[in-house]
Amino acid sequence: MGKKRVDNALEVVCRIVPYNGSDPCLTVEDETTLVAIAPETTKKQGVRPESRTFKFSHVFDETDDQRKIFDRSAMDLMENILQGKNSLLFTYGVTGGGKTYTMTGNTKAVGILPRCLDVLFNSIKNNAEKFIFQTNGRNGYVIANQMEATLARKAAERGKIDYSTEISNGRQVDGRQVSGFSDDYTGAVFVSYVEVYNNYVYDLLDDSIGTPIARDTRVDIANSVYVDGVSEFEVETADEALELLARGDQRRRISDTLLNKSSSRSHSVFTIRLVQAPFESDLADYPTTDQRQLVVSQLSLVDLAGSERAKRTRNTGAKLAEAGQINNSLLTLRQCFEKLRYNQRRRGKENLQVVPYRNSKLTTLFKNFFEGTGKVRMILCMNPRPDDYQENLSVLEFGEESRAICTRVGENVIANLASTRPPVPKRFFLRWNQEADRNDNSSQMSIFPSGEQMPPEAGDNEEMSAHFSRLRNWAEQRQNLQASLLQNMKESAVLFEPKLRAALCLLDYRNYELEELKIQKLEDESALARVQAQLKQANRELLSLRGRLKIYEEEDARAITAEEQQRLKNKSEHEKLKETQRALRKINEVCESTTRSPSVAQLKSTFNQMATSTKQIASPVRRARDETEKGGAGFYDPRYQRRSKSAPRMLVHQPLNRIPTGNILRAKVPPNAMTTTAPQTNALKKSTDYVLTHQMVDKVGNISTSIVKGHVIPTAGGGSAVCFENVEKLTHEKLTNRANGN
Numbered sequence: 001m002g003k004k005r006v007d008n009a010l011e012v013v014c015r016i017v018p019y020n021g022s023d024p025c026l027t028v029e030d031e032t033t034l035v036a037i038a039p040e041t042t043k044k045q046g047v048r049p050e051s052r053t054f055k056f057s058h059v060f061d062e063t064d065d066q067r068k069i070f071d072r073s074a075m076d077l078m079e080n081i082l083q084g085k086n087s088l089l090f091t092y093g094v095t096g097g098g099k100t101y102t103m104t105g106n107t108k109a110v111g112i113l114p115r116c117l118d119v120l121f122n123s124i125k126n127n128a129e130k131f132i133f134q135t136n137g138r139n140g141y142v143i144a145n146q147m148e149a150t151l152a153r154k155a156a157e158r159g160k161i162d163y164s165t166e167i168s169n170g171r172q173v174d175g176r177q178v179s180g181f182s183d184d185y186t187g188a189v190f191v192s193y194v195e196v197y198n199n200y201v202y203d204l205l206d207d208s209i210g211t212p213i214a215r216d217t218r219v220d221i222a223n224s225v226y227v228d229g230v231s232e233f234e235v236e237t238a239d240e241a242l243e244l245l246a247r248g249d250q251r252r253r254i255s256d257t258l259l260n261k262s263s264s265r266s267h268s269v270f271t272i273r274l275v276q277a278p279f280e281s282d283l284a285d286y287p288t289t290d291q292r293q294l295v296v297s298q299l300s301l302v303d304l305a306g307s308e309r310a311k312r313t314r315n316t317g318a319k320l321a322e323a324g325q326i327n328n329s330l331l332t333l334r335q336c337f338e339k340l341r342y343n344q345r346r347r348g349k350e351n352l353q354v355v356p357y358r359n360s361k362l363t364t365l366f367k368n369f370f371e372g373t374g375k376v377r378m379i380l381c382m383n384p385r386p387d388d389y390q391e392n393l394s395v396l397e398f399g400e401e402s403r404a405i406c407t408r409v410g411e412n413v414i415a416n417l418a419s420t421r422p423p424v425p426k427r428f429f430l431r432w433n434q435e436a437d438r439n440d441n442s443s444q445m446s447i448f449p450s451g452e453q454m455p456p457e458a459g460d461n462e463e464m465s466a467h468f469s470r471l472r473n474w475a476e477q478r479q480n481l482q483a484s485l486l487q488n489m490k491e492s493a494v495l496f497e498p499k500l501r502a503a504l505c506l507l508d509y510r511n512y513e514l515e516e517l518k519i520q521k522l523e524d525e526s527a528l529a530r531v532q533a534q535l536k537q538a539n540r541e542l543l544s545l546r547g548r549l550k551i552y553e554e555e556d557a558r559a560i561t562a563e564e565q566q567r568l569k570n571k572s573e574h575e576k577l578k579e580t581q582r583a584l585r586k587i588n589e590v591c592e593s594t595t596r597s598p599s600v601a602q603l604k605s606t607f608n609q610m611a612t613s614t615k616q617i618a619s620p621v622r623r624a625r626d627e628t629e630k631g632g633a634g635f636y637d638p639r640y641q642r643r644s645k646s647a648p649r650m651l652v653h654q655p656l657n658r659i660p661t662g663n664i665l666r667a668k669v670p671p672n673a674m675t676t677t678a679p680q681t682n683a684l685k686k687s688t689d690y691v692l693t694h695q696m697v698d699k700v701g702n703i704s705t706s707i708v709k710g711h712v713i714p715t716a717g718g719g720s721a722v723c724f725e726n727v728e729k730l731t732h733e734k735l736t737n738r739a740n741g742n
């Protein structure tokens, strides 16, 4: 295990609780910016600026879910703990800002703490059996030998308590894992849970006594602060740890306040410790008993009580004192941060200030983190309620100032033993060894043939008997030699077997890796071939799309040109039509303005005048004005002139061949009036007034002209109706008729 130091800024992220009310005092501008907007009530006092911008490492908005919060705020801390580094993560904010929700959550939306446990257990590869690592009661751990561990396990089996709660039933489980756990290490997880209430530390997992008693804080041999006698439980699964959390929560001080139904009245600290040690040897599945090789890393998850003002909670008595203590400890935290920042600015100079960690138990517990034994992360939990504006501001200011703090982090770094050990994963080795043992037992065979024939006895013949006796001696000597050789070989085998096994295992592992690589290569090749085929197909489609696009573009260009030409043509035809209409109107006027029929000379002069005026007048508006000035049009009344298209319009409905009535009976028609011989629904919809000219000629030639006036009103069915208001009538009688009649 090595130790190195790095500079590390305290990271602050911010989360906002969903809010459905009006006038929210906080809005997320972007991923790093939050804007606090003074609510209407504050603005009236005119004491604060209307809005303030705060920058953080990340700002989550109301739609960001628990998983995203965990990924951004805690996932990297899980890698840290596996690599032997410490971390502290705490939630800070106003009461009801979602601190407990963010930290713990519920079964449907699990918070940071259960996710940390899930990911941790998913990532530990070699889980040590229980009681191999044991607490020493002084904030440290020891590695027990096999016998002690077995005895402790047996004792625990007998007094096993069932802590099962509903927490593990149906909860969302995070199935992800992170890298960082070394193959050569085995590890165990311990958890503890304490609360800081009224500036005392209580052990939430100590159920040996009825009412929790306050625990002291002490400093261990490595100058780390710890809670004396705190209960630490070794857990083998995330659910086991969560059951302990639920058990502790039952003891935690939570009460109903005006601002939150279940408001945390204490600061809670849930600590997860990972204790690791390397395996004793390549062949062992037990950790070394060399205590110096132990690596302990921890993640402390702190759910702070909410900062609140007594005026708003309307607390009294014990609750008021409780709130006072909460605020005091939070104030001390702020003071510590201020001093740390001051000292940081004066780094290397004299007159550094004392950081008042000891003024509260909360800061005493965190001292080590701020002085360099871990990464510190703060999640600001905000509530955009307008009433929380002042408290939110104070929390945000604190959060922003805290970002400037740099902690010098000392890390327990797990040594990378890969270079000195055969890189065979422990699991592979153990499996291989079991297999080898089985084969070894089944293939026990003797190297030398047994029951060798000894030479026979010689009988009477002396010479023969001497010869056989020599032969027997030789045979005996040979047997002795074989026995001693066998013994030597067995001894050598015992001596060399581990090395041989390690070498063979490594060889097999290399072969296994090679096979894996071959399979991987085949899969990669087929994936590559698939991707290449897809690429070819995509290229073909791209080419064909490009071709089609070109055709569409050309068609489009043609259509635009044709449209433009049509527009110009329409325009010129429209102009011509207008000219014709003007000419007709003039003729009409000329006809009506004279009692006698116009002479050809008169008509000629009128048309000449008309042609000259058409050339001079460019715009219709100007033409209308000039006509008015000259009094040419006669029926034009400037009081009703409207340039706006949305101005009221009159629909003038006249017969196709209207008999001139001269100046006697004529409707007052504004210039934007529409004239029609057969009114259409659309024309009626665009009009507010309606004038109908109706003419009849009787048998004797009397002409009666009626001008019927009315308002156009929209109908419920979406159409229009005319509401007639008055009728003006004119009758032209032939004098001869009257004379005859009379």
Ligand SMILES: Nc1ncnc2c1ncn2[C@@H]1O[C@H](COP(=O)(O)OP(=O)(O)OP(=O)(O)O)[C@@H](O)[C@H]1O
Pocket: 016, 017, 018, 093, 094, 095, 096, 097, 098, 099, 100, 101, 102, 260, 262, 263, 264, 265, 304, 305, 306, 307, 381
């Ligand atoms: N992001 C969120 N989405 C949905 N509900 C939320 C969210 N955050 C908080 N809540 C809900 O808001 C309420 C208050 O949240 P919570 O108890 O976590 O606040 P707190 O900051 O811990 O308050 P206190 O300081 O009083 O303990 C709870 O009912 C919680 O379920």
